[in-house]
Amino acid sequence: MTSAETSVPPSLRTRVRRVAQRGQYDRVTLHALLDEAYVCHVAFADEHGVHCIPTACWREGDYLYIHGSNGSRMLKLAGSGAQFCVTVTHLDGLVLARSAFNHSMNYRSAVIYGVFEAVPDDHKSAALDVFLEGIAPGRSKEVRPGNAKELAATTVLRVALNEAACKVRTGGPKDDEEDMGLAVWAGVLPMGLSPLAPVVDEAAARIGAPDYVRQWQAVAADRVGEEA
């Protein structure tokens, strides 16, 4: 691939200025960051001001997708060609430095600017399957698929990843040289969004858990096992 295919050149809006070395403009970082997200924050302006609304998201190719009810005012505006800004953030840790001023956080964020386009009716079902498969591989074949009425009531939108950039901080504290001798604990308190024990719906208790539920359980069991 050429460099043009693997990176997104920074625009006036996406070029990271504050701590510029944290800016990352390659598609590998952007895609990985979006693929780890269940939720994005969507900002837009209407006659009442600026709004910032969390909503589920998923990526396919060089697009980020959102969906919802046709009745949603946010989705109506998004479908009308208004400018949006969409942000995904992963908080990875608290960075404890020897001075109050040098405390920081480790994070990975992606900011996308653009206009949403509506996914045509005959592609909605396939797009929503990609979302469900990303969360629970195989599940789109197990559940009752959306019927005509449900699909007709659902808006699916996507924004191209043409004007997008990531900002990433990793690693330990960066203290001033003259603070290095202080007898203060310094380091990182890492964190991550982690699975907790699945809760089966009572009426489904007799149904065997699919692989994705058992895997979720296996990761969650680390915690539950210790608490027991």
Added chain:
Amino acid sequence: MTSAETSVPPSLRTRVRRVAQRGQYDRVTLHALLDEAYVCHVAFADEHGVHCIPTACWREGDYLYIHGSNGSRMLKLAGSGAQFCVTVTHLDGLVLARSAFNHSMNYRSAVIYGVFEAVPDDHKSAALDVFLEGIAPGRSKEVRPGNAKELAATTVLRVALNEAACKVRTGGPKDDEEDMGLAVWAGVLPMGLSPLAPVVDEAAARIGAPDYVRQWQAVAADRVGEEA
């Protein structure tokens, strides 16, 4: 306390319309939701369009605080009286229903509208101590405090929680009656932001870990112990 003190009446902008029963307007829910957050998303508009930027936040009383370098364009705009929308979101789980259409997520989100005000110079240090104490109780007394130059370079802003509302979904899937007989696993895959094992800065390895680091370690050890 009177009802006026314990709840925030919904405004035109904060009244939850889509799935209105998820709207919550009491201060107990709002405060708890904000106190659990390390990061908020801040939306605002300038001559380049609408922006959505993640930043650290903390609550004291009926205000949400943010801070950063005086050089930040976002903070300069926030300090100039522009309208902002600030959102905090906690994702609590994936809700797996028997039909594709009825899948959902459990979450708690707070949306705040308002104008930021600058915290005066002589209150900055105390405000930042509240932030640090919230993350690591006792640490503000251990570290080198901010000096005059550092405090002068830092902007601290706060927005009143006067126009704010929460939206909360909890519980299991809500399936259509006619889908209840389907042999499909249904339930919730819960999740939460969890501590991982602390990483001490090499040069601080000889310094005993304070209580908040040992507590972080204890929670994280549940995972590490199982993986070993």
